Amino acid sequence: MTLEIVAAALVGGLLTGGVYALVALGLTLIYGVLHIVNFAHGSLLMVAMFAAWLLFARFHIDPYASLPLVTLVMFAFGWVLYRFVIARISRGEDRAILLATLGIAVVLDNAALVLFTGDVRTAETAWSFAMVEAGPLLLPAAKLVSFGVALALGCALWLLMTATDTGRAIRAVAHEPEGARLVGIRPARTFALAYGIGTGCLGAAACLLLPSFYVSPQIGHVFVLVAFTIVVLGGMGSFPGAVVGALLLGVVESLGGLLLGESLGPIGVSLSFIAVLLLRPQGLFGARA
Amino acid sequence: MISRIVAIALAALALVPFALPSQSLVSLAFLAVVAALLGTGWNIAGGFGGLTSFGHAIFFGVGAYATALLQARHGLSPWLGLPVGAMLGGLIGWLIGVAAFRAGLRGSYFALVTLAFAEAFRVIANSLDYTGGGLGILIPLRPGLSSFQFADRRTSYALALALLAVALAVSAWLRRSRFGARLAAVRESEDAARALGIEPLHVKAAALALSGAITATGGVLYTQTYLYIDPTIAFGPERSVEMLLVAMVGGAGTVLGPLLGALVLQGITEGSRALSTTPGVAPMLYGLVLLAVVGLLPGGIVRLLRGRAA
Numbered sequence: 001m002t003l004e005i006v007a008a009a010l011v012g013g014l015l016t017g018g019v020y021a022l023v024a025l026g027l028t029l030i031y032g033v034l035h036i037v038n039f040a041h042g043s044l045l046m047v048a049m050f051a052a053w054l055l056f057a058r059f060h061i062d063p064y065a066s067l068p069l070v071t072l073v074m075f076a077f078g079w080v081l082y083r084f085v086i087a088r089i090s091r092g093e094d095r096a097i098l099l100a101t102l103g104i105a106v107v108l109d110n111a112a113l114v115l116f117t118g119d120v121r122t123a124e125t126a127w128s129f130a131m132v133e134a135g136p137l138l139l140p141a142a143k144l145v146s147f148g149v150a151l152a153l154g155c156a157l158w159l160l161m162t163a164t165d166t167g168r169a170i171r172a173v174a175h176e177p178e179g180a181r182l183v184g185i186r187p188a189r190t191f192a193l194a195y196g197i198g199t200g201c202l203g204a205a206a207c208l209l210l211p212s213f214y215v216s217p218q219i220g221h222v223f224v225l226v227a228f229t230i231v232v233l234g235g236m237g238s239f240p241g242a243v244v245g246a247l248l249l250g251v252v253e254s255l256g257g258l259l260l261g262e263s264l265g266p267i268g269v270s271l272s273f274i275a276v277l278l279l280r281p282q283g284l285f286g287a288r289a
Numbered sequence: 290m291i292s293r294i295v296a297i298a299l300a301a302l303a304l305v306p307f308a309l310p311s312q313s314l315v316s317l318a319f320l321a322v323v324a325a326l327l328g329t330g331w332n333i334a335g336g337f338g339g340l341t342s343f344g345h346a347i348f349f350g351v352g353a354y355a356t357a358l359l360q361a362r363h364g365l366s367p368w369l370g371l372p373v374g375a376m377l378g379g380l381i382g383w384l385i386g387v388a389a390f391r392a393g394l395r396g397s398y399f400a401l402v403t404l405a406f407a408e409a410f411r412v413i414a415n416s417l418d419y420t421g422g423g424l425g426i427l428i429p430l431r432p433g434l435s436s437f438q439f440a441d442r443r444t445s446y447a448l449a450l451a452l453l454a455v456a457l458a459v460s461a462w463l464r465r466s467r468f469g470a471r472l473a474a475v476r477e478s479e480d481a482a483r484a485l486g487i488e489p490l491h492v493k494a495a496a497l498a499l500s501g502a503i504t505a506t507g508g509v510l511y512t513q514t515y516l517y518i519d520p521t522i523a524f525g526p527e528r529s530v531e532m533l534l535v536a537m538v539g540g541a542g543t544v545l546g547p548l549l550g551a552l553v554l555q556g557i558t559e560g561s562r563a564l565s566t567t568p569g570v571a572p573m574l575y576g577l578v579l580l581a582v583v584g585l586l587p588g589g590i591v592r593l594l595r596g597r598a599a
Contacts, residue, residue: 037397099537264416
């Protein structure tokens, strides 16, 4: 095994990790603010990918061009879902929230199966097969773009949370809902807003993934464990943790595939998840478990 | 009193398939009983113990692969599959329980770690030559009592009923025994239980072991009936979700809940199949039923029968 192959796997893993970061940022935001484990996250990503795919297949809109629209639509979908389904069903109980998000995942996955059948679909754009030469390495252009945009959006999200009134309100509610209410913030609205933003991230992630990935009703299963692994690895609720965790997991996955082969390789993800949960449940950066 | 009437009605209903002329109708009854058996297994940890597992397919798959491997790789009697599968299911349940509860995992974190274990098992079964990789294992057809294969589905059905009766007896025992009382105490408050001298770690790990053993018997029975197992059938997330649904819809933490849940879900499957053959319709309805039960009827269908006060 030459050094070049390992280097290519490392860089490829980091690039994949960039998109994982965007999926995980939404999940960690939802956990950090609402303290709920959003089991529907993978299925919501699947919905966003189908939305972007439909726009591409029916109206020939490039996924990169439809990114703002899909992000907005997913934000609205998440907001409505929280306000009218999750909040109503769960009444604030942990187990009920967990089961409500699981139920939503089951409904969405199978609704997609009914509407689109189980076929695997792709959206081949000019970006899908383009390569960029970087020294001895050939890098897929679609992954470079998604890496760059994902990191930029991650920074924008961080700015939103730290430098705007909306972000301050969200953090206030996350920290102390009663205190936030006393200063005029409505926790119920803020929760829906945070869930909407977390879901909106998936709209952007879906458009970035589409040129280099495939869509199917089961695609959520591929991402749900990955996203949870990243979020737990980085510390539930931590933004920098989610980004570092995502890059780390991208590399673990890519090296796992290289060293263990295609069929045993994916075990790297579930084993690192189990190891982190058992040995360091607060994550690499998180102080609060 | 009402639960006794329900129990007698269910026992009478259980005898109906023996009089059915059609093997395919008996097959449906068999599937409903296996679903009830798996749901009852899940319910011991998830209902009585409050340990919500998203990865109970681990135990189903371990039982399924145990019986398949004993025959296909070692030429041993499939009747060994039942005790070996149950013991392995119990052992793995205990090991996962000790590891997870020693690390202090509870609630959503426990659900996630079980999901990750199921995925790890699926990947391993998918990549080893010993387990047949992605192709799975086909058990040679040899109908007969000694090879644990029955040409008449009614025999499989009778066996499924017997295993379900054992599982229900274990559930009923949990409601009355000291161990069951300890488990309930730990579920309600670990600190209070510890103050009474109960060690939560041991009680929860034992509950997961018992739950794993019962769930594994369902996997053995399933494999001996369909004579085929592959990594997705055994360890896929759909399997785990089905067990959880059966117990939650019927009523988690009650003896008869999973049985009622299995009947309702099987009814939905058949009803939706009559309306539409598009794949995905029945599972989508399951999801909606789960949302409705969690939102409107947190105690499950059992609560409906007993009235809201019970």
